[in-house]
Amino acid sequence: ILNVEQSPQSLHVQEGDSTNFTCSFPSSNFYALHWYRWETAKSPEALFVMTLNGDEKKKGRISATLNTKEGYSYLYIKGSQPEDSATYLCALHASGGSYIPTFGRGTSLIVHP
């Protein structure tokens, strides 16, 4: 059983703050990592898929980095806005070509106006 950990569990920030959170995974089992953004009562929405050590992906004010050697990925949000409030999930695809993702428990972000 793969252990994918996300921290912190929840985060409250003020509008305009920049923030980041972590997804940790076993470095020996890495194939690909997904980040999802999940707003309440909506569908999880894919943000990034990351496959290579050192990958950096960016979408607007949100970016992510990947370190497969040490087994972590960071998600950064620059200048948080209330509409960024959501749960951010990471999901690991392990080596061996398994299509079955292992999800972390998510980080719940609340941005206060």
Next chain:
Amino acid sequence: ETGVTQSPTHLIKTRGQQVTLRCSSQSGHNTVSWYQQALGQGPQFIFQYYREEENGRGNFPPRFSGLQFPNYSSELNVNALELDDSALYLCASSLSEGAYEQYFGPGTRLTVT
């Protein structure tokens, strides 16, 4: 392009009953995966259907079963409901069995009393 839809949105059942949850996949997708998200946990893989056949299963008992139809929509059936089956059930569709990109529905919230 129609996204992934799920029905019903919410459902309340009594312990011992049976339930059927439904999922319509995104247009052009032939693969559907089902996940259970219990409170405070990340989504857990239940099983995947590819071209109407079960194509992988997580650590769930046989009372969790599924179907996929020729139009690639899918059902999740749970027999002999237990209180611990209370959870959000997500389905996700993808272009093929090996595709890592998944598109999620908004989920069905099942409460077992």
